[in-house]
Amino acid sequence: AHLDRIADVEHAVHAFLQVSGDAALAVAADVDARRTSGEELHALAGVPIAVKDVVVTKGLETTAGSKILQGWIPPYDATLVEKLKAAGLPILGKTNMDEFAMGSSTEHSAYGNTHNPWDLDRIPGGSGGGSAAAVAAYEAPLAIGTDTGGSIRQPAAVTGTVGVKPTYGGVSRYGLIALASSLDQAGPVTRTVLDSALLHELIGGHDPRDSTSIDEPLPALVAAAREGVSGNLKGVRVGVIRELQGEGYQPGVLARFEESLELLRSAGADIVEVSCPHFTYALAAYYLILPAEASSNLAKFDGMRFGLRVVPEDNPTAERVMSATRGQGFGDEVKRRIILGTYALSAGYYDAYYGSAQKVRTLIQRDFASAFEAADVLVSPTAPTTAFKLGEKLDDPLAMYLNDVATIPANLAGVPGLSLPSGLSDDGLPVGFQVLAPAKADDRLYRVGAALE
């Protein structure tokens, strides 16, 4: 049914870079046979899933939305993909994304735009616009995204889907093509909070192949979601982050936010206001730390090991091959960030830029720590606006970066965040409501999220 739906709408949405229909059908048939023979299977066995193209899949081209990886067929699976396969989830294909996950609109993909199913002239968010659009367009019931600064939550917000960035270290990063290793996390994109909990529990947990993986059992996420469905939040303290509302937020976004607060209140939650004064500097710190880490992570794409190799006719030394390959293989946004990152890390500037940004990061972590003394969860709009028009912010990187203002603090502090739909703005487009919890307390996201659904 999902492959039929893809055949019907994909030409207009372009959520996928590749559809692996035959392989998905083979897995589905195998799961059917095992179920018929009485085998006990995972709750999600047989439920198809779309995977963001930054996640490595054995035998299935993986490009991270970049020309530099065109044609690269990975010889192994990411840990999370191994888990999907072991549980019997058919993989429908790989979804479109901003190149190397840099962007908020999926317009930086080297393979064309993805369109928002709510309005095809608008962006589906980014960088994981393909995963969110696939779920919103009913091309896939589940998808995997990655979130370095909001790339799961912001696309979920602007497409009316649910997206979760787990606690840093909660889901293995083994087999994710790294953007910024200290910020990256993979997580679910789904249509309901309970679906996200099921998927998160499946892909999460300790992995010795990721040195930053948390060596503890995950909290009981599905149980928390089921508890939330009862709609009782008596005694739960919900902190509204003062710095993430007001100026710069669309009136329709704020109106839906206030309504969600009312719903929380009527479910018995105590609403308090908290202040996180250093969040004002989060965006500036992020856009130094991310390019710094990215410039180092992307150094391996040199035309020698993976994908594209461009050999200049004249004097093709190794250095000139690398330079020609990177010149042609990387898009403008990637080059912009490599230049910013290498500059911020260079001798003489390191302390002023990267060093200061790391200090700000610590202050943001402290803001979270004191806010979580006053509240069990924190809430804000997920993004300041609804989906903007394709092309609207493409020539203005700073305007594009501003869209991440509410999602970035969670990545800098490593805390988990969930975005769920909170109705439509005056323009008829979906608005997202963000819930944040302390590290390793991802269960709180599901309890509060499910109560709001």
Ligand code: GLN
């Ligand atoms: N929009 C952010 C950026 O461009 C988020 C990226 C991400 O989460 N992968 O960096």
